[in-house]
Amino acid sequence: MKTAIVWFKTDLRITDNETLVKAISQNDTIIPVYCFEDSHFETTSFGFQKTGSFRAQFLIESLLDLDNSLRELGSGLLILKGKPEVEIPKMVKQYKAHRVYVKREVAFEEKQTESLVQTELWKLQCELLTFSTSTLYHAEDLPFSIKDIPDVFTNFRKKTEKDAVIRKSFDKPKKVNSPEISRPILPTIAALGIDEVTIDHRAVIQFKGGESEALKRLNHYFFETKSISKYKETRNGMIGADYSSKFSAWLALGCIAPRFIYSELKKYESQFGANESTYWLVFELLWRDYFRFMMKKQQNKIFLKSGIQNKDLSINKFDKALLQKWINGQTGVDFVDANMIELRLTGFMSNRGRQNVASYFCNDLKLDWRYGASYFEQQLIDYDVCSNWGNWAYLAGVGNDPRGNRYFNIEKQAADYDKNKAYRDLWLNH
Numbered sequence: 001m002k003t004a005i006v007w008f009k010t011d012l013r014i015t016d017n018e019t020l021v022k023a024i025s026q027n028d029t030i031i032p033v034y035c036f037e038d039s040h041f042e043t044t045s046f047g048f049q050k051t052g053s054f055r056a057q058f059l060i061e062s063l064l065d066l067d068n069s070l071r072e073l074g075s076g077l078l079i080l081k082g083k084p085e086v087e088i089p090k091m092v093k094q095y096k097a098h099r100v101y102v103k104r105e106v107a108f109e110e111k112q113t114e115s116l117v118q119t120e121l122w123k124l125q126c127e128l129l130t131f132s133t134s135t136l137y138h139a140e141d142l143p144f145s146i147k148d149i150p151d152v153f154t155n156f157r158k159k160t161e162k163d164a165v166i167r168k169s170f171d172k173p174k175k176v177n178s179p180e181i182s183r184p185i186l187p188t189i190a191a192l193g194i195d196e197v198t199i200d201h202r203a204v205i206q207f208k209g210g211e212s213e214a215l216k217r218l219n220h221y222f223f224e225t226k227s228i229s230k231y232k233e234t235r236n237g238m239i240g241a242d243y244s245s246k247f248s249a250w251l252a253l254g255c256i257a258p259r260f261i262y263s264e265l266k267k268y269e270s271q272f273g274a275n276e277s278t279y280w281l282v283f284e285l286l287w288r289d290y291f292r293f294m295m296k297k298q299q300n301k302i303f304l305k306s307g308i309q310n311k312d313l314s315i316n317k318f319d320k321a322l323l324q325k326w327i328n329g330q331t332g333v334d335f336v337d338a339n340m341i342e343l344r345l346t347g348f349m350s351n352r353g354r355q356n357v358a359s360y361f362c363n364d365l366k367l368d369w370r371y372g373a374s375y376f377e378q379q380l381i382d383y384d385v386c387s388n389w390g391n392w393a394y395l396a397g398v399g400n401d402p403r404g405n406r407y408f409n410i411e412k413q414a415a416d417y418d419k420n421k422a423y424r425d426l427w428l429n430h
């Protein structure tokens with residue numbers, strides 16, 4: 001009898017999950033596991049938690065939902081805690097598994113962990129099979145090899161849209177054969193060393209983790225409200241649930257897959273019509289892909305202060321007092337402050353806000369951009385290593401931007417995007 005472990009990471013879903021589908025079809029029994037990795041709950045060299053309260057809560061909700069979905073299929077989720085290179089091999093021994101199926105990583109630390117696990121598994125003659133499941137376009141279908149991916153997004157997008165095809169998404173499995181798996185006991189937020197918080201009532205949305213919630217959100221944004229049909233006009237908004245999709249948090253933990261979103265979008269378009277707005281969501285998902293492929297191409301260069309451009313940023317320093325003012329929303333620039341308060345109290349900030357506070361951080365405060373990125377890593381409910389560090393590097397002028405420097409004139413931005421100060425009032429005067 002062939003037994004395999006399915007190691008869930010940031011792919012906490014059963015629909016369109018190739019890793020799970022392949023494991024089921026190639027084995028008699030599978031053991032789904034998730035490991036709370038010690039390193040995810042440490043403090044970074046920049047002094048921030050790697051996982052903050054909002055995301056930790058979202059993660060726990062997502063795992064409970066995944067366990068429920070697996071249970072409906074006859075299985076369940078085993079929860080581990082510690083170092084994956086120790087915990088995963090333990091499971092392999094206990095269940096006499098011959099393979100471990102897992103999502104393929106691209107970022108530096110995640111790849112290191114993957115390789116440590118692989119080394120330990122080889123000692124047990126157990127194979128590690130990895131699957132690329134988090135992008136819209138599959139890396140193997142791109143019209144260039146990873147090393148030749150253009151350093152300018154538009155060049156990447158145009159050729160990819162012309163020459164590559166988006167694969168079909170995988171159906172949800174009908175059954176999962178597993179031995180009896182008892183209901184998991186998840187660590188509490190406190191046990192993870194994190195403070196408990198509740199999302200402020202002014203938040204754009206009360207995010208709740210899990211695939212079921214992701215599907216509800218998609219249904220709401222597409223079919224119930226048809227908000228997607230005006231996305232291009234509303235996407236620069238800052239207040240309310242529907243100016244943008246808010247898919248990011250679920251995408252980041254893999255509660256929903258971009259290819260599944262795409263297939264639902266095609267259904268929507270065939271029913272209600274395609275327009276610039278429906279296309280624009282695909283355009284944004286392509287940005288997400290791009291940052292992931294760039295991480296694969298540039299590897300740890302994206303995390304360096306000098307970035308992929310090897311630029312001298314010696315005038316950008318660490319200044320604890322300025323950093324703290326920025327975090328607290330006490331810079332005195334109301335548009336920046338309102339956004340930073342939203343982030344601190346909800347774990348979310350609009351794309352418009354993110355661009356402005358990051359530009360202000362790098363260009364006006366002249367701080368070392370990596371501290372800003374690291375604070376975002378702690379704080380964002382939708383933190384994604386590639387999108388976060390890629391966007392920050394871009395705004396700091398050391399990433400993938402042909403124009404070199406993205407300076408945002410904050411006053412003008414506030415006047416354009418928060419004309420009657422409704423956003424600033426919401427966060428500064430309530």
Ligand SMILES: Cc1cc2nc3c(=O)[nH]c(=O)nc-3n(C[C@H](O)[C@H](O)[C@H](O)COP(=O)(O)OP(=O)(O)OC[C@H]3O[C@@H](n4cnc5c(N)ncnc54)[C@H](O)[C@@H]3O)c2cc1C
Nearest residue numbers: 244245246247248284288351354355382383384387388391
């Ligand atoms: C400094 C900075 C840091 C960021 N950090 C993150 C992060 O950690 N995680 C994250 O998911 N996004 C990040 N973004 C990108 C973007 O701000 C968010 O994806 C978006 O605001 C999420 O809201 P939404 O889902 O409603 O987006 P929508 O406008 O509805 O877009 C749909 C989806 O497209 C993708 N997307 C949109 N814009 C971008 C972009 N610029 N880069 C990459 N993907 C994009 C996201 O997956 C998003 O969910 C960052 C942007 C900046 C400027």
